[in-house]
Amino acid sequence: MAGICVVAHALDGTLGRSSLELVGAARALDAGLGLGMAAALLGHGSHLAEATDVLQHHGVTAIYRVDHPLLTAGQTDAALAALESIFQRAAPQVVLVSADTVGRELAPRLAHRMAAALVTEAVELGVEDGVITARRQVYGGRAIATLVVTKRPAVLSVKPRALDVPEPKPATATIEDVAVAIDAGALPTRVREVLREQADVGLEDAQIVIGGGRGMGGPDGFKLLEELAALLDGAVGASRPPADAGWVPISWQIGQTGKTIRPALYIAVGISGATQHIAGASGARTIVAINHDPEAPIFSMAHLGIAGDYREVVPALIAKVKELKGR
Amino acid sequence: MDIIVCLKQVVDPELPVRDFAIDPSTKRQVRDGRPLVISTYDENALEVALQLKDAGGARVTALTLGPQSALGDAVRLALAMGADEAVVVDDPRGPDLLGIEKVGILAAAVRRVGRFDLVLCGCESADWVERAVPPLLAEAIGAACVTFATRVEAADGGLLVRRMADDGFHQVEARLPAVVAIASDEGNRPRLPKVKDIVAAKRKPVQTWPVGDLGVPSVGEGALGVEVREVVVPQRTARCEFVEGEPAEQASALLRRLQDLKLL
Amino acid sequence: MAVQISDEHRMIQATVREFAARELLPIAADLDHNPRFPADAIARAAAMGLMGLMVPEEYGGPGLDPLAYVITQEELARASAGFQAIVTVNNSLVCDPILRWGSEDQKRRYLPDLVAGRRLGCYCLTEPTAGSDAMALRMTAALRGDEWVLNGTKLFVTNGVEADLCVVYARSEAAAGARGLSAFLVEKSFPGLRVGKVEKKLGIRCSSTAELVFEDCRVPADNLLGERAAGGKIALATLDGGRIGIAAQALGIARACLEESAVYAQQREQFGAPVASFQAIRWALADMATRLEAARQLTYRAAVLRGEGRPHAREAAMAKLAASETAMFAAHKAVQIFGGYGYSQDYPVERYFRDAKITEIYEGTSEIQRLVIARHVLGRR
Numbered sequence: 001m002a003g004i005c006v007v008a009h010a011l012d013g014t015l016g017r018s019s020l021e022l023v024g025a026a027r028a029l030d031a032g033l034g035l036g037m038a039a040a041l042l043g044h045g046s047h048l049a050e051a052t053d054v055l056q057h058h059g060v061t062a063i064y065r066v067d068h069p070l071l072t073a074g075q076t077d078a079a080l081a082a083l084e085s086i087f088q089r090a091a092p093q094v095v096l097v098s099a100d101t102v103g104r105e106l107a108p109r110l111a112h113r114m115a116a117a118l119v120t121e122a123v124e125l126g127v128e129d130g131v132i133t134a135r136r137q138v139y140g141g142r143a144i145a146t147l148v149v150t151k152r153p154a155v156l157s158v159k160p161r162a163l164d165v166p167e168p169k170p171a172t173a174t175i176e177d178v179a180v181a182i183d184a185g186a187l188p189t190r191v192r193e194v195l196r197e198q199a200d201v202g203l204e205d206a207q208i209v210i211g212g213g214r215g216m217g218g219p220d221g222f223k224l225l226e227e228l229a230a231l232l233d234g235a236v237g238a239s240r241p242p243a244d245a246g247w248v249p250i251s252w253q254i255g256q257t258g259k260t261i262r263p264a265l266y267i268a269v270g271i272s273g274a275t276q277h278i279a280g281a282s283g284a285r286t287i288v289a290i291n292h293d294p295e296a297p298i299f300s301m302a303h304l305g306i307a308g309d310y311r312e313v314v315p316a317l318i319a320k321v322k323e324l325k326g327r
Numbered sequence: 328m329d330i331i332v333c334l335k336q337v338v339d340p341e342l343p344v345r346d347f348a349i350d351p352s353t354k355r356q357v358r359d360g361r362p363l364v365i366s367t368y369d370e371n372a373l374e375v376a377l378q379l380k381d382a383g384g385a386r387v388t389a390l391t392l393g394p395q396s397a398l399g400d401a402v403r404l405a406l407a408m409g410a411d412e413a414v415v416v417d418d419p420r421g422p423d424l425l426g427i428e429k430v431g432i433l434a435a436a437v438r439r440v441g442r443f444d445l446v447l448c449g450c451e452s453a454d455w456v457e458r459a460v461p462p463l464l465a466e467a468i469g470a471a472c473v474t475f476a477t478r479v480e481a482a483d484g485g486l487l488v489r490r491m492a493d494d495g496f497h498q499v500e501a502r503l504p505a506v507v508a509i510a511s512d513e514g515n516r517p518r519l520p521k522v523k524d525i526v527a528a529k530r531k532p533v534q535t536w537p538v539g540d541l542g543v544p545s546v547g548e549g550a551l552g553v554e555v556r557e558v559v560v561p562q563r564t565a566r567c568e569f570v571e572g573e574p575a576e577q578a579s580a581l582l583r584r585l586q587d588l589k590l591l
Numbered sequence: 592m593a594v595q596i597s598d599e600h601r602m603i604q605a606t607v608r609e610f611a612a613r614e615l616l617p618i619a620a621d622l623d624h625n626p627r628f629p630a631d632a633i634a635r636a637a638a639m640g641l642m643g644l645m646v647p648e649e650y651g652g653p654g655l656d657p658l659a660y661v662i663t664q665e666e667l668a669r670a671s672a673g674f675q676a677i678v679t680v681n682n683s684l685v686c687d688p689i690l691r692w693g694s695e696d697q698k699r700r701y702l703p704d705l706v707a708g709r710r711l712g713c714y715c716l717t718e719p720t721a722g723s724d725a726m727a728l729r730m731t732a733a734l735r736g737d738e739w740v741l742n743g744t745k746l747f748v749t750n751g752v753e754a755d756l757c758v759v760y761a762r763s764e765a766a767a768g769a770r771g772l773s774a775f776l777v778e779k780s781f782p783g784l785r786v787g788k789v790e791k792k793l794g795i796r797c798s799s800t801a802e803l804v805f806e807d808c809r810v811p812a813d814n815l816l817g818e819r820a821a822g823g824k825i826a827l828a829t830l831d832g833g834r835i836g837i838a839a840q841a842l843g844i845a846r847a848c849l850e851e852s853a854v855y856a857q858q859r860e861q862f863g864a865p866v867a868s869f870q871a872i873r874w875a876l877a878d879m880a881t882r883l884e885a886a887r888q889l890t891y892r893a894a895v896l897r898g899e900g901r902p903h904a905r906e907a908a909m910a911k912l913a914a915s916e917t918a919m920f921a922a923h924k925a926v927q928i929f930g931g932y933g934y935s936q937d938y939p940v941e942r943y944f945r946d947a948k949i950t951e952i953y954e955g956t957s958e959i960q961r962l963v964i965a966r967h968v969l970g971r972r
Binding site for chain 2: 012016073074076077099100101104105106107108109111112113116117118119120121133136137138139140142143144145146147148149150151152154160188189190191192193194195196208232240244245246250251256257264265272274275276279286288289294295297299300302303304305306307308309312313315316317319320321324
Binding site for chain 2: 638
């Protein structure tokens with residue numbers, strides 16, 4: 001019996017990075033709690049074997065596995081049914097879920113069904129005197145709340161990319177294949193179609209990110225940012241207004257409802273610093289803000305700032321970078 | 328279709344930094360004297376409801392939980408935008424409750440409204456950002472659940488929902504009743520109310536229900552299982568260093584600084 | 592006592608501010624640099640109810656009070672004074688007199704269309720030889736059977752190019768001065784009316800200003816507005832309302848100057864410090880803010896009096912005088928604070944500077960406002 005259970009899934013085909021982030025968190029919690037850990041692994045077909053290997057490679061020693069044709073992208077209700085079956089057997093005390101597309105629906109619903117304590121969107125988990133603590137961003141990243149989990153069972157969801165993928169720690173797991181009967185006709189939701197967007201710009205992994213905001217004024221301004229990003233081997237992102245307005249693909253959106261980035265350098269251009277954006281960008285190690293309004297909140301989180309018109313500043317930067325590269 | 332839209336009134340999330348403060352006794356943001364707005368995505372949810380109403384007819388009820396005495400414009404604005412009626416669950420602690428504390432109250436209020444096929448919420452509140460209420464509410468009232476939806480249309484007696492996913496979108500079929508949490512999209516940008524409708528909004532029905540009347544036992548802290556120990560505003564380690572001069576000088580100076588920091 | 596605005600006023604203000612942010616701010620500079628009638632934005636303004644704000648619900652409007660009207664006009668003018676000029680003429684100078692003096696039939700025929708943006712209105716008073724001395728106008732109106740026949744030329748008609756409905760003042764009686772005038776509702780399509788010279792202007796360039804030429808223009812007798820020979824009274828009372836609208840326009844321009852200057856002064860560094868740290872700049876900002884608030888209170892007060900049906904000619908004149916001179920003052924300061932950039936079309940303050948000037952001129956120059964006020968001071972009309 002394992003007290004800490006990680007919800008790992010390969011619904012999108014492969015085991016996602018966020019599942020491994022949870023394994024890292026579970027390993028750390030287990031060190032403090034000594035409850036033992038396991039993974040519930042959901043998916044379908046050949047990918048499951050591969051995912052099983054990856055979990056073992058990262059130190060998971062017990063795996064409850066459900067292979068079902070309905071366990072594919074976005075099928076929250078099938079995943080919920082599978083997890084209920086697993087938890088009836090495993091009776092975990094702490095369940096870790098990644099707050100990804102499926103996980104942000106799953107975690108509260110699991111908590112409700114298990115009458116469990118719930119913390120969502122944690123960015124840090126810890127143990128103090130045998131009690132779990134969780135930190136999460138509140139007020140759009142302007143403040144950090146520390147929550148103490150005083151009850152078991154507890155369901156904790158973790159913001160994707162908030163935690164690092166742990167070092168490998170090869171182990172051999174006991175694997176239990178759990179048979180789950182899911183009545184497709186009884187599920188209240190069903191994914192009819194998965195629409196994937198064009199290949200990602202690598203926003204989440206880029207070491208340099210240049211983001212544009214409402215101040216770009218339209219899609220044309222982003223061409224300048226793309227030119228600068230190409231020179232710096234960086235990626236281009238955006239705050240919510242340009243994504244909402246259709247100036248850039250939604251997949252470029254950085255922020256609470258978009259992607260979380262943790263680059264070495266983030267250059268925010270024409271971004272006022274709406275809290276919802278800051279929540280996704282505050283992980284950057286160095287932030288440079290370029291904005292015409294010196295009172296813009298973005299400057300309160302930036303390390304370096306230029307108060308000025310990006311139409312003048314960015315071309316100047318492009319010219320100087322070209323000069324540097326030419327030498 | 329009968330639609331309930333849950334609206335939360337929050338302190339304007341774009342409040343200047345200098346006006347942002349945490350009350351150490353409540354461990355929540357100080358609201359006194361701060362401008363209140365409808366939480367960002369809740370307005371998008373209302374817009375989706377109104378579009379469904381425009382498309383096929385619907386009765387839209389705006390539901391909010393909070394201190395009636397400090398309600399501000401949320402309800403009036405929702406009615407001006409086109410909601411047919413509003414329900415205020417008067418609870419002084421409403422805005423500060425965690426999702427697991429408030430879901431019972433919301434579920435009771437939804438049941439008391441009675442008719443509903445669809446409950447729409449914002450995908451997250453601008454203040455506590457738990458993203459927990461919609462799925463919790465779906466469980467509590469036995470409804471289907473889709474979150475981070477950008478578009479919703481009625482189809483085959485149910486819904487067809489476009490949900491934001493990590494790598495694109497999912498087209499999700501959902502049965503009714505359903506709770507759908509709305510994310511922003513160019514197609515659900517909140518409409519501006521007509522001036523005439525702002526004036527007319529005061530004639531639309533607003534019911535106020537004291538929270539005590541809903542008969543929901545309050546959740547004790549132990550039963551809740553989660554305690555907020557502290558809420559802190561991170562101290563900024565460094566003030567922003569402004570790079571001065573004409574654009575060309577600023578560009579050179581910035582690149583020099585970034586090279587010094589070994590970032591280029 | 593300071594005028595307090597209600598929750599409803601605040602919500603209307605926030606709504607119109609958002610409308611201006613969405614629909615006007617992105618195009619305001621271009622509308623000025625490449626002058627054209629903003630038909631799409633006007634249509635959206637009409638859909639919001641902004642083209643006939645004080646028209647009651649029974650004629651399709653929202654039925655706001657003059658204070659709410661002033662609040663909305665400041666917001667529109669903050670983004671684009673030219674756009675607001677189009678709107679304020681339709682509201683104050685066309686809808687308003689029809690509402691006050693129009694027959695039931697005229698109200699039903701014209702107000703819903705003016706509110707909905709299906710028709711645009713203009714106001715025809717000034718003539719080549721009758722500007723400030725408006726009551727000396729020479730256009731003639733002769734009753735022939737069941738038609739009035741109008742002859743003459745009107746000048747500086749805001750919306751003159753696009754308008755479908757003109758409020759026209761003409762001399763219908765032998766009596767000299769105001770007592771000889773009547774007001775008419777003239778549809779642009781009536782025979783004998785054409786648009787003459789279109790002005791190229793210093794400011795408010797997206798609103799057209801045109802000459803309208805009436806050559807045996809035939810107007811049905813039904814389209815006499817108000818009583819025969821009441822035109823002088825109608826013109827002057829209408830201008831009291833119009834002046835409040837222009838005062839609000841001036842408030843919007845002055846606020847734009849103040850807000851843009853405050854941002855720029857903190858961003859612009861000279862001698863190693865933001866120029867906002869220099870006392871000369873601080874004083875300018877303080878003076879702008881103080882005069883703006885004073886002018887706003889005068890304007891609000893005039894609007895409240897008008898809303899209560901109390902005499903307000905004096906207050907309207909004071910509001911327009913104070914607000915327009917504040918706008919010019921603020922624009923002058925703003926260009927100076929921006930320095931060389933203030934003179935450049937890359938920044939908006941030169942537009943404010945050009946837009947501000949008209950507020951001291953139209954619907955009664957500052958000199959005329961002073962005469963009106965002085966008459967009240969001296970106790971004789």
